[in-house]
Amino acid sequence: MNDKIYRVNMTDRTFQVEEVPTEWAGLGGRALTSTIIGAEVDPECHPLGPNNKLVFAPGLLSGTPASNSGRNSCGTKSPLTGGIKESNVGGTSAQIFAKLGIKALIIEGMPAEDEPFYHLHITKEKVEFIPVPHLQGKDNFEILDIMSESYGKKAAVMSIGRPGEMRMLVANISVKDPKGKLRSHGRGAMGAVMGSKKIKVITVDPEKHKDVHIADPMKLKKANRTFTEALKSDPISGEALPRYGTDVLVNIMNEAGAFPTRNFRSGQCEFAEVLSGERMYETIVERNGDTTHGCHAGCVMQCSQTYNDKEGKEVTSGFEYETIWSFGAHTGIQNLDLIARLDHLMDDLGVDSIETGIAMGVAVDAGLLVYGDGQRALELIRDEMANGTPLGRIIGAGAAEIGRLYGLVRVPVVKNQGITAYEPRAVKGQGVSFATNTMGGDHTTGYAVANNIMHIGGHIDPHTKEGQVELSRQLQIITAAIDSTGMCLFIAFPLSENPDTLSSLIEMISAKLGVELDYSNFEELGIKTLKVEREFNKKAGLTNAHDRLPEFMKYEPLPPHNVVWDFTGEELDALWDFIDNPEKR
């Protein structure tokens, strides 16, 4: 039986199961969520109003034996950026969706103001709408426990904490991973949209599913062998990430002078070593934590970990470079144990730890805490944000809003979303991606750091402008395609170095769909996705003027290399010529 579209209406709590329109058949993940949002959501609608939609779609390869293919995409009009948004996540949801034959879940409408929150339970046959006033005010780990009790440990769980209920702009959607830990549809305030639709939790039945349909299972299996070998033999995806996790980047970025420190006032941090992946690795080993952990079944990189406290008790898991940077170098907290506690707290509350951390560093400029005061950061999140006090609402609105409330100029955001742990002035290719991508200050959409700093897939001097726009464009196109497959983005490292990676990936997609695809089809998938996103954003009111880095980066030289951001608007706008002005290409 073919996959279906599950469509849920929250205004009257009804659902229907629909055939997949032909033009959506070859899409998955980001390509599908963006296409659906582009087709069905009025770009001018209020993101928290009844006319926005929330769409989940597993990647094209999710649910198949393909390694690292377990990522689920969530799409919406973002209340944070005002544009289209896709955020993908590991965990178990993608594979369970795929095995249940759900090509996409589209949630639309909105309950009346006096309605309680709902729990949606999805099975092969139906969607149940269970009013859950008793779950209101609870956070994620408690929700996980309650759901495990009723639906078993294997059910997919997607939930929001109190910040999501309060429709805060840092709220994410949390997703259970294979070991009962949490992953996040982290950025763009997906959790606020879920909160606006009064959905506290979604569970998906893991049992009554069929096998995922693969047109040529043997071909997929064979290609996956090559693919897996490529991932495992790559020095990044096969060695550095498994060992040190994403936090391996601390020393690399700091050495490059591109590790934003104290709200982007320097590119080097004097206490970087305290935050580094190498130090973290030693600490984890010393405390009998786990240095490897996969965010989804089938992951061969296992870049996640379990971080324990001094007593050997687990503190957090999925402890990533960008979070450690934002509370560490950016906010000045020189204590990895405390940042780990913050990470766990933010998982429990269901907030974007990147946006929250960036907001925290900007909050220092607003006078709300001082650099390095981790205890105060903890209180701001646990006592203020979680309880929705005025101060908590301020932090919970993210960096851009703190800037507006406190009249600050040095606010590291693009399209209202915080820029992450890579200094645009010192990694200009990444700066181009931050400025121009469709999602706001997002580090994943065109990861030029790999090329500029790590010399992966060629090398362009990070301080030069030449070639960076072309690099970023190509990365943005390929990333949009990868984000549509269900693949973890880290496959991009071997993909840029070892041609087997891409050819075997395309082979797997061909095997899944029963068609013969080549590189141009893969690239076309990325281009089509970007096109629908760019067009949506334009209609939503995002223009070239929004494809800009914060102005202060143009006139404030960054130590130690004393580099400024020197791209003109025209140079940046040229990135989009392939869509905006195809005659120029």
Added chain:
Amino acid sequence: MNDKIYRVNMTDRTFQVEEVPTEWAGLGGRALTSTIIGAEVDPECHPLGPNNKLVFAPGLLSGTPASNSGRNSCGTKSPLTGGIKESNVGGTSAQIFAKLGIKALIIEGMPAEDEPFYHLHITKEKVEFIPVPHLQGKDNFEILDIMSESYGKKAAVMSIGRPGEMRMLVANISVKDPKGKLRSHGRGAMGAVMGSKKIKVITVDPEKHKDVHIADPMKLKKANRTFTEALKSDPISGEALPRYGTDVLVNIMNEAGAFPTRNFRSGQCEFAEVLSGERMYETIVERNGDTTHGCHAGCVMQCSQTYNDKEGKEVTSGFEYETIWSFGAHTGIQNLDLIARLDHLMDDLGVDSIETGIAMGVAVDAGLLVYGDGQRALELIRDEMANGTPLGRIIGAGAAEIGRLYGLVRVPVVKNQGITAYEPRAVKGQGVSFATNTMGGDHTTGYAVANNIMHIGGHIDPHTKEGQVELSRQLQIITAAIDSTGMCLFIAFPLSENPDTLSSLIEMISAKLGVELDYSNFEELGIKTLKVEREFNKKAGLTNAHDRLPEFMKYEPLPPHNVVWDFTGEELDALWDFIDNPEKR
């Protein structure tokens, strides 16, 4: 001697006096501030950064004997809307600028972070930069007293209170009026820009000035006689406004079902009578207040007043309809005495009483106070906002930001600026102006209420769409021209009914400049001004998608007439065809 441009650089506290470029010679007021901002400010700059400018320019007729010509324009890139902004004001500044021969004052640059605030004292010869750390933290009335002591009662004074120092988005620039009371460059956070440039107060020497140059003084005098007669014989500008002030609108709008009540949930308010101009008039008379007061010398309307408390002690002056509406019907406060106290407090602090009031009504939806709790509103402004507490920062950021922090959908703003006291669904011509004008949710830029409700200058049914776009367009053009003359906008009432008004106004401008102008020149002045504003906004990132009313007005019928906002985007966009698509016209 010709008028000059005074240019002040706050980065190094220098100034220069420049000749007026030929192309600016025929401009004044809004036409000039917008032209200068358009020519000299990068539309992509941060409004609170060193590359924004703050420009003051008296109207073309300011300083001449022309009645009602004493308004001064202030222009900038607005931190509130992100677009170009002009806000004009009565008081004494326009006439003193004009008599000193200052065509425009351009303030650029920005002191270093550790610099104190400055007092700028402007004389014929120079601009003095006086560091005033001792004035920091003081509010407007105290500043006025101190300046009067040093510079005499007649010096022009323009200052900011604590919210301006804190760069809050409700901060205005306060201007002394002839009786030592305060008027405001009210909207668009002009005070935040002045605060960002660390200017606490500007004084302008009233003594050492020359007579304003008038090419044909007799011709001006003669035309002014006709003009003044037209103003005085008009039932609005000659009777209703002098007697009841702008608050005369309460009963008119309420009767029309277009008086937005409890955050735009109804068009009628059950306690409108308590707020009405008629009631206010009686109260003022009863308490020996003053029912007439002119905001600037030469005003023949005297629509302002002095409002006393029960003991006959003055509470406030310049007590306007929009403020009374925002705290009254919108926030539910059924007590004019208390609203008068709030008005005085906001004058002292230097905040836009409209934006603050609209924010207060939205704050009810955020759970920060309950409808009608005037005491709490007072505390929120006096204790929280004035002291910059987190809660005060929230209120002080205006309605749009409260909406973003609290995840609200029902937020009555356009381009982040609050919509005032006229329900767009029930006065559709005004709705078109709110949606499309270059300034955000501004009631003055295209006052279709006059036509739709008061049957002035023709009549279009307020509930119908037909003809409203054309009406709004024509009003926006003429208003831009009027705003450039130094004239009070209330001349628009006689101007729409009695042809003498416009012809004598054009005659006066001709006499002033020594040229022969006709209606087409006057209209062209408006069109040129709108064109530079529209172009600036486009480059700043404002698009047609920003020319929209809040979405909830499309699906939420407004009692008592159960009307919705039913303009399509295309219909609204057509308003700008004369600039965007001239081939269509």
